[in-house]
Amino acid sequence: MLKDKILIIGACGQIGVELTLALRKIYGNNHVVAADLREENPLLKGTGPYVTLDVLNKEMLHVMVIRQNITQIYLLAAILSATGEKNPLLAWSLNTQSLLNVLEIAEIEKVKKVYWPSSIAVFGPSSPKVKCPQKTILEPTTAYGISKFAGEFWCNYFFHRYKVDVRSIRYPGLISYKSQPGGGTTDYAVEIYYDALEEKKYNCFLKEDTYLPMMYMPDAIRATIELMEAPAERISVRTSYNIHGMSFSPKEIAAEIKKHIPGFKITYNPDYRQPIADSWPQSIDDSVAREDWKWKPEYNLESMSSDMLKNIRLKKVER
Ligand code: NAD
Ligand code: AKB
Numbered sequence: 001m002l003k004d005k006i007l008i009i010g011a012c013g014q015i016g017v018e019l020t021l022a023l024r025k026i027y028g029n030n031h032v033v034a035a036d037l038r039e040e041n042p043l044l045k046g047t048g049p050y051v052t053l054d055v056l057n058k059e060m061l062h063v064m065v066i067r068q069n070i071t072q073i074y075l076l077a078a079i080l081s082a083t084g085e086k087n088p089l090l091a092w093s094l095n096t097q098s099l100l101n102v103l104e105i106a107e108i109e110k111v112k113k114v115y116w117p118s119s120i121a122v123f124g125p126s127s128p129k130v131k132c133p134q135k136t137i138l139e140p141t142t143a144y145g146i147s148k149f150a151g152e153f154w155c156n157y158f159f160h161r162y163k164v165d166v167r168s169i170r171y172p173g174l175i176s177y178k179s180q181p182g183g184g185t186t187d188y189a190v191e192i193y194y195d196a197l198e199e200k201k202y203n204c205f206l207k208e209d210t211y212l213p214m215m216y217m218p219d220a221i222r223a224t225i226e227l228m229e230a231p232a233e234r235i236s237v238r239t240s241y242n243i244h245g246m247s248f249s250p251k252e253i254a255a256e257i258k259k260h261i262p263g264f265k266i267t268y269n270p271d272y273r274q275p276i277a278d279s280w281p282q283s284i285d286d287s288v289a290r291e292d293w294k295w296k297p298e299y300n301l302e303s304m305s306s307d308m309l310k311n312i313r314l315k316k317v318e319r
Contacts, residue, residue: 004112005031005069009055009102010076012036015117015171015220017043017179019074022221024048033068036077043178055098062105072228074115075102081121081144082273083183088143095147099154107162114166115228118152118240120213121145122170125279132281134242134288141279152239159238167227168240169220172284175304176217177311185276189214189253192266193308196257197316201265205273208251208266211282215245216299216307223295230293237288244284245297246304256305 004027011020011034021043024032029048034040040050055061055077064070077098084091099116106114123132124139140146148170158164173186181187188204189212195202215223223243227235248256254266289295299307 004071005033006072006074007033007035007065007068007070008074008076009035009053009061009098010078011044011050012038012041012179013076014174014176014179014181015217016076017041018176018217018221019076019224020044021047022225023074026225033064033070035064041179055101056094058101058105061101062109065105065109065111070109071111072113072115073102073106073111075099076117078147079144080182080184081119081142081276082185082187084144084147085142085272085276091143092147095144096150096154099151103154103158103164103166106164106166107158112165113228114164115224116151116155116166116168117224118148118168118170119144120170120172120280120284122148122152122240123279123281127281129282131283131285132242133285134237142276145279148240155240156238165232166238167235169223169227169289170240170242170284171220172213172215172243172245174215174217174220175308177308177315178217185273185280186212186214188250192250192253192257193305193312196261196264197309197312200261200263201267202254203267203269204250205269205271206250206277207270207274208268209249210274210277211247211249212277212280213244213247213282213284215243215297216304219245219297219299222298223289226295227289227293234292236292241289241292241295242284242286243289243295243297244286246300247283248301253301253305256301257309260305260309
């Protein structure tokens with residue numbers, strides 16, 4: 001296991017920072033190369049190798065995979081749902097071309113494993129709202145969702161046609177305190193904790209009763225690593241796995257925060273992100289992931305909220 005060399009593309013994003021740190025703990029700092037277009041995230045500084053990379057520059061990517069003897073690639077670079085609706089064609093081209101570049105290089109260089117995340121955005125208004133199954137109608141209505149839908153089937157294609165061991169999870173909205181979210185519809189569920197602590201109020205861009213599937217970052221990181229470490233014969237889904245953590249509405253998260261900050265107040269001003277949220281399911285059936293690689297979440301709204309508030313307070317003290 002220690003001989004593996006991992007490349008994480010999009011390492012300075014919301015997931016990338018925490019995933020890079022977690023993989024460096026397992027594989028050793030020098031075995032995990034972090035890459036991004038942006039400047040190195042301060043949390044990554046001094047923890048291992050960092051390179052500036054545009055994943056759309058296929059030749060540079062190819063050279064890097066060869067020179068660094070990369071055996072696993074995690075591709076996290078993407079444009080998320082809300083930003084994607086502002087520039088749909090850019091979202092489509094980054095999200096799909098980056099994946100095709102990685103899959104093609106993985107095939108040529110016989111990279112052992114590839115990870116690429118999908119999203120609950122593959123579902124659309126015609127998918128079941130409650131406990132949305134692994135296999136169901138997929139008719140996404142956002143540019144982001146369309147790119148994830150196409151990406152899932154490219155993963156499936158490269159696995160069956162070229163034997164590229166590519167694995168994927170349909171993440172729900174992810175909530176974290178280490179690095180900021182990057183332009184999604186579920187970002188309100190991160191912002192609300194910061195505003196609650198700083199201003200005791202939050203102006204929410206979704207309606208009070210908008211239920212969405214969500215997950216605390218430690219569960220998402222563990223799920224990712226568990227899926228990647230699972231024996232190949234346990235992976236029955238080569239598009240992307242449903243996983244579920246919790247479901248709540250803005251009204252419910254506000255009520256949970258009020259238990260910690262009694263004077264907290266929430267107001268609602270739904271914007272262009274409301275129709276995106278309305279097109280997604282409210283909860284997800286993850287029984288296939290539970291069966292195949294024993295997936296099980298640990299956090300619920302209560303335990304996540306305590307941990308978020310405790311850690312954001314600590315960050316402020318340290319500043
Ligand atoms: P993010 O926007 O926070 O991070 C993406 C990173 O990719 C950024 O640091 C950005 O600088 C980098 N990047 C953009 N273009 C690049 C390029 N051309 N070359 C190299 N790097 C580039 O996103 P995230 O929230 O960390 O999401 C990572 C992946 O997980 C994405 O595929 C996203 O669709 C998926 N996902 C995220 C969530 C969530 O709630 N965060 C939920 C579902 C799926
Ligand atoms: C977004 O809101 O775009 C992401 C996602 C669910 O894919 N958090």
